[in-house]
Amino acid sequence: MENSFTPWLSPGEIGAAVDRLAAELDRDYEGRMPVLVGVLTGSFMFMADLVRRMRVPIGRVDFIKAESYGAGQTSSGNASIIYSPPGPALAGRTLVVVEDIIDTGITTTAVLECLGKHRPESMEVCALLDKPSRRQVEVPVKYVGVTIPDRFVVGYGMDLDQRYRELPGVFYIPQGEAPGQA
Ligand code: IMP
Numbered sequence: 001m002e003n004s005f006t007p008w009l010s011p012g013e014i015g016a017a018v019d020r021l022a023a024e025l026d027r028d029y030e031g032r033m034p035v036l037v038g039v040l041t042g043s044f045m046f047m048a049d050l051v052r053r054m055r056v057p058i059g060r061v062d063f064i065k066a067e068s069y070g071a072g073q074t075s076s077g078n079a080s081i082i083y084s085p086p087g088p089a090l091a092g093r094t095l096v097v098v099e100d101i102i103d104t105g106i107t108t109t110a111v112l113e114c115l116g117k118h119r120p121e122s123m124e125v126c127a128l129l130d131k132p133s134r135r136q137v138e139v140p141v142k143y144v145g146v147t148i149p150d151r152f153v154v155g156y157g158m159d160l161d162q163r164y165r166e167l168p169g170v171f172y173i174p175q176g177e178a179p180g181q182a
């Protein structure tokens with residue numbers, strides 16, 4: 001890990017946020033057997049912790065993968081879906097989309113559009129982190145762990161050019177440390 005990474009959320013702080021989200025989902029999804037759909041790759045660690053902390057039975061754990069072109073810290077302006085759960089697994093079901101972080105909203109919009117085509121009974125978004133000041137497209141986010149300012153973060157599943165996903169905490173990368181952030 002680079003020396004200039006600044007600790008932003010400790011594993012304990014992340015755990016507290018995940019606990020709270022799990023409790024909110026338990027309250028809202030009692031008896032509904034929700035299907036949790038994680039947005040790859042960034043959500044893998046959050047998903048693993050979230051399902052372990054939830055108490056309600058879960059109908060299915062699956063993932064969807066969106067690809068937005070371009071490396072570094074900027075989003076390209078569009079996202080295409082390159083893997084999604086099979087349609088019959090979604091039709092008529094109660095979906096919870098599990099996101100690591102919502103930035104411009106472009107990825108989540110593409111994910112919701114793709115999943116929505118399979119006519120789920122309901123669809124809500126649960127994001128560990130939210131950067132509302134960066135939003136370019138409005139997205140409905142019902143469950144938010146921590147709202148953060150316009151800063152690029154890594155760790156707890158989140159990457160910079162595929163690195164640092166393994167860090168157990170979330171770190172802020174100072175501006176200029178990696179090129180790309182407008
Ligand atoms: P959006 O399409 O701009 O909302 O970006 C969504 C995706 O970009 C997230 O699911 C992350 O994978 C990635 N992303 C956005 N902001 C960050 C960040 O600060 N650190 C790491 N990845 C990020």
Ligand code: MG
Nearest residue numbers: 040041042100
């Ligand atoms: Mg992501």
